[in-house]
Amino acid sequence: MKTAKTYFLGALLLGLAVFPMLVPNPYYIHLIVVIAIYAILLFGLDIVVGYTGEISLGHAALFGIGAYTTGVLVVKLGVPFWIAMPCSIATTAAFGALLALPALRVTGPYLAMVTLAFGTIAQIFINELDFITNGPQGLTVFKPVILGHRVTTVDFYYFSIVTAVLSLIVVNRMLKSFIGRALEALRASTIAADCMGVSVYRTKVLAFVLSAAFAGLAGSMYTFSEEYIAPNNFNFELTILFLLAVTLGGRKTRSGSIIGATIVVLLPNLLSDLELFRTITVVVAIAVVVGAGYALVKTSTSIRQLSVPLTAVAAFVVFGFTLEDIAEHRQTIFGLMILGVVYYLPDGIMGYLRDQVKRFRPNWVEAHEIIQDSGNKAATEAIASGQLSPHQGNLLEVKNLVMQFGGLKALNKVNLCVAKGSVHGLIGPNGSGKSTMMNVLTGIYTPTEGTVRYNGQSLSGRPASEIALSGIARTFQNVQLFGEMTVIENVLVGLHHTFNANLVDVVFNSRRYHEEERKARERAAGILEFVGLASLANEEARNLPYGKQRLLEIGRALGLNPSLLLLDEPAAGIPPADLPELTDMIRKIRSHGITVILIEHHMDVVMGVSDNVSVLDFGQKIAEGTPDAVQKDPKVIEAYLGSEVELPGHSKLQIVAV
Ligand SMILES: Nc1ncnc2c1ncn2[C@@H]1O[C@H](COP(=O)(O)OP(=O)(O)OP(=O)(O)O)[C@@H](O)[C@H]1O
Numbered sequence: 170m171k172t173a174k175t176y177f178l179g180a181l182l183l184g185l186a187v188f189p190m191l192v193p194n195p196y197y198i199h200l201i202v203v204i205a206i207y208a209i210l211l212f213g214l215d216i217v218v219g220y221t222g223e224i225s226l227g228h229a230a231l232f233g234i235g236a237y238t239t240g241v242l243v244v245k246l247g248v249p250f251w252i253a254m255p256c257s258i259a260t261t262a263a264f265g266a267l268l269a270l271p272a273l274r275v276t277g278p279y280l281a282m283v284t285l286a287f288g289t290i291a292q293i294f295i296n297e298l299d300f301i302t303n304g305p306q307g308l309t310v311f312k313p314v315i316l317g318h319r320v321t322t323v324d325f326y327y328f329s330i331v332t333a334v335l336s337l338i339v340v341n342r343m344l345k346s347f348i349g350r351a352l353e354a355l356r357a358s359t360i361a362a363d364c365m366g367v368s369v370y371r372t373k374v375l376a377f378v379l380s381a382a383f384a385g386l387a388g389s390m391y392t393f394s395e396e397y398i399a400p401n402n403f404n405f406e407l408t409i410l411f412l413l414a415v416t417l418g419g420r421k422t423r424s425g426s427i428i429g430a431t432i433v434v435l436l437p438n439l440l441s442d443l444e445l446f447r448t449i450t451v452v453v454a455i456a457v458v459v460g461a462g463y464a465l466v467k468t469s470t471s472i473r474q475l476s477v478p479l480t481a482v483a484a485f486v487v488f489g490f491t492l493e494d495i496a497e498h499r500q501t502i503f504g505l506m507i508l509g510v511v512y513y514l515p516d517g518i519m520g521y522l523r524d525q526v527k528r529f530r531p532n533w534v535e536a537h538e539i540i541q542d543s544g545n546k547a548a549t550e551a552i553a554s555g556q557l558s559p560h561q562g563n564l565l566e567v568k569n570l571v572m573q574f575g576g577l578k579a580l581n582k583v584n585l586c587v588a589k590g591s592v593h594g595l596i597g598p599n600g601s602g603k604s605t606m607m608n609v610l611t612g613i614y615t616p617t618e619g620t621v622r623y624n625g626q627s628l629s630g631r632p633a634s635e636i637a638l639s640g641i642a643r644t645f646q647n648v649q650l651f652g653e654m655t656v657i658e659n660v661l662v663g664l665h666h667t668f669n670a671n672l673v674d675v676v677f678n679s680r681r682y683h684e685e686e687r688k689a690r691e692r693a694a695g696i697l698e699f700v701g702l703a704s705l706a707n708e709e710a711r712n713l714p715y716g717k718q719r720l721l722e723i724g725r726a727l728g729l730n731p732s733l734l735l736l737d738e739p740a741a742g743i744p745p746a747d748l749p750e751l752t753d754m755i756r757k758i759r760s761h762g763i764t765v766i767l768i769e770h771h772m773d774v775v776m777g778v779s780d781n782v783s784v785l786d787f788g789q790k791i792a793e794g795t796p797d798a799v800q801k802d803p804k805v806i807e808a809y810l811g812s813e814v815e816l817p818g819h820s821k822l823q824i825v826a827v
Contacts, residue, residue, distance in 0.1 A: 185330050189323045198326050202394050204427075204434045205333040206387045211414055211426035212340040213383025218412070219420030220349065221376045222356030223272055226408050227284035230291035231268075231381045233403030235261045235388020240308040240398050241301050250313040250393065257389035258382045265381025269374040288408060295400045307399030310392050320393075329390060336383065337423050339676050343379070344421075346675045346686070347661065347668045352376055353421075354651045354662045361649035363633035364611055364642070366666045366729060370632075409503050410436075417510050419517025428518055440502060443495045450489035457482040478513065551695025552761045553730045562625075564589040564733055564764045565610070570619035572605050572788075579605040581788040582619070587733070587781075592755060592765040594779035594796070596772075598808055601785040603768045604646050607735050610766075611643050612636040623733065638666055642731035644722040646738050646768075652711030656702055659710050659721055660693040663728025667692070693728065700724040700754065715742035723754070733764045740771040752778045776800060784808065 242248040312320040354362040418429025567585040612633035670682035786808040
């Protein structure tokens with residue numbers, strides 16, 4: 170598959186290299202230049218939309234800011250193009266950082282509104298600052314002169330192709346690295362990403378800055394390609410066009426960006442000719458009818474299911490043939506296309522093709538997903554405990570902890586001491602405050618009162634990612650895996666902290682980065698071996714059965730080299746026959762010097778493996794001691810059963826040794 174891809178890319182590049190000689194028509198050459206420029210922008214937009222899952226309606230404005238920075242510098246200040254272009258990139262990157270600020274506070278439709286406002290304001294500013302931008306009249310910027318030779322359309326064509334290919338290589342390397350994994354983790358679960366030491370704050374800013382930088386480069390090139398820019402070039406319609414391109418081409422693939430760019434560049438040309446548009450509606454209708462017929466015969470699709478797309482396509486043809494002026498309805502057509510794509514091709518054209526390939530070749534996995542190392546270290550060697558500064562006494566000391574939600578005290582003056590190297594059970598009936606305790610310990614909640622000291626140091630005021638990096642790892646009651654990532658990639662996010670390489674290392678594939686990636690993959694493979702998921706390394710996490718997802722969460726948390734591991738109901742969903750294996754695993758984790766806090770409703774697991782057990786009820790600690798002592802405590806039995814009962818016999822706390 171990789172060879173087929175390489176051949177295809179080689180043929181494409183060769184075709185592009187000879188295109189101006191075979192088709193010397195400047196119109197077609199210019200179209201390909203615009204496709205290359207849009208593709209560069211879409212590589213960047215995909216970082217925000219595809220990878221981090223945010224919506225940006227401000228990329229047309231960033232594109233405009235990049236274009237105008239070059240235009241103003243070249244025309245008004247006489248700055249040479251080779252300085253103006255990096256200035257455009259730097260300026261839009263700075264605006265990207267500005268856009269990241271609201272993205273840290275709001276997401277989804279709210280962020281879309283903020284970025285839309287940014288786009289509108291930017292356009293108004295460009296319009297109003299006419300002493301710099303020439304206002305609505307726009308700026309005329311000729312192609313640069315290099316060594317006495319004015320750059321021609323064909324020269325610029327080659328420059329655009331080379332820049333697009335370089336951008337593709339740069340963005341591809343970034344997104345296939347630990348940086349891309351961190352971005353993708355944010356999309357799936359910001360809380361889990363934070364708890365794996367991936368700072369949501371830094372990663373979001375990075376995503377917006379990188380994305381905006383590509384928009385700046387594209388904008389700067391657009392200025393030279395068009396030789397004229399005006400505020401209207403960067404309007405709302407362009408934003409919609411960019412979003413359509415990313416969605417239609419397919420998220421998280423560079424080929425999707427290129428396909429999307431090609432479609433949206435050609436689309437307005439197609440939509441400017443009414444006759445051509447009508448022909449397209451008929452061709453689309455025939456394709457849909459043939460597809461529907463095939464689906465009806467070959468699959469279990471019913472006529473009822475097909476009635477919606479068939480009616481929609483019939484309406485599309487009627488719409489095409491009743492239109493008088495197509496230009497007026499362009500935005501409506503784009504909007505309808507987005508609707509259709511979101512509904513029928515949610516993963517875009519590339520996503521659809523990938524699904525088809527997987528259908529016909531179920532064992533196919535993308536090359537980068539495969540564990541490339543032979544010689545894995547032994548599974549147990551992959552488990553390491555973080556190095557703590559020497560500190561006498563308990564690893565964790567919680568004093569008078571109160572966590573209040575409105576009028577409810579989920580934790581009420583709780584004291585808890587956890588000895589180094591022990592397994593400490595934390596039990597209690599539903600709603601007693603166990604998960605709240607986990608969330609406070611990992612920095613998700615800021616406690617209302619009280620102190621938490623870990624290895625002698627206060628945790629108060631420290632963000633979740635910092636707490637994680639100090640050696641506290643966790644799993645979640647409601648599994649929070651990075652579902653679209655493979656099993657091994659999930660563990661690699663846990664190993665994010667092992668990378669010292671920077672962006673430059675990644676882009677130039679430096680030896681340092683290469684070595685770190687190799688070691689991380691080797692460790693991840695060892696960890697998967699340890700949690701019994703090695704054979705599923707290349708499976709998407711969302712496809713695992715629930716019990717295995719829990720094991721994967723443990724593996725991902727072990728990647729952090731934790732000194733303290735918080736396990737929130739690890740046995741939930743694990744078949745009873747496999748529970749002894751789980752308790753064994755917890756013991757092995759302890760034998761590596763990792764302290765464990767275990768929340769569990771399976772009493773046989775918690776009592777079988779814990780050195781000490783604390784019991785919560787209505788936010789208060791009601792008992793503490795060895796498993797034996799706790800299970801005989803009448804207060805504990807009352808809390809669980811709601812009334813005094815005799816021990817043992819009817820107790821839910823009846824213990825089965827594991
Ligand atoms: N973010 C929140 N906002 C409001 N109330 C909350 C929040 N988180 C937890 N609570 C409440 O705090 C109490 C303790 O909840 P918590 O999830 O910690 O209990 P638990 O012991 O983990 O229960 P379970 O065993 O069912 O998971 C519950 O009454 C819950 O509704």
